[in-house]
Amino acid sequence: MPIIWTNGSEWAVLHAVPVGKGDSDIDHVVVGPAGVFTINTKRHRGKKIWVGDRMLMVSGQKTDHLRNSRHEAKRAAKLLTKATGISVEVHPVLAIVEPASFTFRQRPQDVSIMDARRLPRWLKRRRAVLAPEELASIIDAATEVRTWHPTADLSIDPSYRERFSELERKDHQAYLVRLAWSLAMAIAAGAVAVSFLTSFTAGF
Template sequence: MTDEQMRLRYAGTCRLCSNSLPAGTTAIYERTTRTTRCLECTSPEPNPAASAAVSAAPAGAPATSSPVATPPPSERIVGDALRRRPPAAAVITETLRVQATAPPRSGVARLFGLTPLSRASQSWYVGAIGELEVANVLDRLGAGWRVVHAIPVGSAGSDIDHVVVGPGGVFTLNTKYHEGQSVWVASKRVLVAGQRTDHLRNARHEARRAAKLLTQAVHRPVEVRPIIAIVAARQVTFKERPTDVSVLRSAQLARWLHRQPTVFSSEDIDGLARAISDPQTWGTITPAEPDLVAFATLRESVAAARRRRRGWGAGILALPVVGIAVFQLGPF
C-alpha cells in the first residue's frame, strides 16, 4: 500500500493544488513521496485500495505514531548544500580575512616564537578551533544522528555553530572556547574568569530562532533545545544549572545526547535533517567555501610559534640547574 487516507495531526499542504490542510483534516498520505494531498485532488497514479484505510490518530499520540505532514519536495527541499558545509566555515573565513591585514613577523619575532596572529584575528581563530573540536565530537555520534555545521541565518552575517537532530530531539550548539579559564555557571548567568557573558541569552535566542524557522519549513511545531559547549576550560563550576539551556564540556556532549529520551522516529529525523540542510530554511544562500588550506597553514604556524615559545621557556627554566652543575664541577 502506497497511499493512506488519514486525519492529519499537523497542518500541511496539498502537493497537487498547494491548498492548506489544517490539523484534523482528512487527507491522503502518500508513503512513496512522504507528502499529502487533499481528497479533492486525484493522484497521478491512483491506488484503489488507498481509500479503504482510514487512520484517526488521536491528538495526543506520540510524534512517532503517525506520519508527518510536510510540504512537497518541489516547494521546500531545493537542496542539501549545508550538509556538506565544513565546520567553523564562517569563523575560518573571518579569521583569514582579518589576518590578511596583519603585518608579517620580523625575524626576531619568529625566532622567539611570537604568534603570527594579530590581536584582531586572535578571537576569531580561537573560535574556529573551538568549533572544530566540537565538530569532531558530534561527527562521531553514530547512526541515527545528523549534524550540520556553520549554518548561516538570514542576511546579517549571523550563523549557528552546529545543529544536531537525532532520536533525542533537535539541538543548537553554541561553542565557547575558554582555554585555561575558570567558568562559573548559574541559572541566569555564566561568568568566565569572573567576567559576565551573554552566553545564556545568545543560546536561548539562537534556539528560538531555529525553532521558528524549522517550524515554518516542515509545517509542524519543532522544539529546539539550546546547548552551550565549553571547550578547553580549566574548570567549570555549577552553582545552579539553567533550566532551559544545557551547559556542557565538549567531552560530555556525545554521552549527554545519547542519554536523552527518544522523541523522534528515523522518518522524523530524515525529514528534519533535510530541512536543516536546506539554505532556504534559514533564509539565506550558501556562502562561498572557506580556504581550508590557508587556515591549515596558519594553524601550523601558530602551533610552531607555540612550540618555540615553550622551548625558550624550558631553556630558561633549565639555566639555574645548569649553573648549579657547573658550580659543582668547578672550572674546566
C-alpha cells in the same frame, strides 16, 4: 556547511549554519532521534566558569553566552517549525572547550552547559523523542537552504552559495560514518568551531 550522517543515517550534524541576511551563524545544529540541538561552542582554556540561571561568568567576567544560546535555539525552532509544518522543539547546548573548572550556583533549566569533551556521550545517552517520519522531515528541512534563508537572495553573498553547495555535495554522497571518540580527542586537542563534530572519520 557539511553534513555528517552517523549510526545508520540517524544523526545529521550541520556546522556553521548561516542564519538571516547578515553574518550570523549557529556553530552547530544536531538532529537525531533524541531531538534537535543547537550547540554554541566557546573556548575558555584554563578559565573558571561560574553558572547561574540567567548568567554565565568567565573568570569573574559576565558574558552573553546563555542569552545567545537561548536566542539561537528559539530562532532555529521557529525556522524548522515553519519549514516542516510541525512543532519543532530545539534545545540549546553551551559547550565550553578546555575550562579549568565549573561552579554551578544554579543550573539553567532550558540550557545544557558542559565541558565540550562530554558532549558526544551526552548526546548518545539521550532518549529518543522523535518518530522516524518526524526525524526525516526535520532533517530534510535542516538541509534545505531556504529553511535558513526564506527570503534571501543568495546571489548577494557568494559565500552562502559556496557553503550550502558543500552541504549538498555531502548529502548526495550519503557520507556514512560512525560517532567516534576521536571527536572528544579532537576537542581536547583544541579543535573548535568548524572542526568540532567533524572527526567522525571511521566506518564509511
